[in-house]
Amino acid sequence: MLYALYQWAKTYQPSWYFAFEVFLGSSIKADYVPEDPRQKNAFKSYKNKRVDFLLINCRSELVLAIEYYGSGLNLxxxxNDRMKVKRLVLQKAQISLLEIPEKAKKAKIMESI
Structure with missing residues (x-):
């Protein structure tokens, strides 16, 4: 997965970069009132969730989150609940999510990106 992402960026967007194992709380900022228990709980629900890979453009904008479903997914x-939270947070932040199944071929991964 990592090699396919590296090849894609090098080939199609050489000025872009990517990060891996990125905490959503550190990469997606949301204005909220900490005194509001609903807002505080919403932030707590995603702040420690991570995405496997995050594609970032040359303007430091988050372009694409990628989740790779390897053998450890169902440990x-x-x-499933954690993934639902990630999907919702990324959707609200208007960041696309690409979900890659285990054993996907490099060509298919690059095409999907």
């Missing part, structure tokens, strides 16, 4: 019982 915890709350994996």
């Amino acid at each position: 915890s019982s709350d994996a």
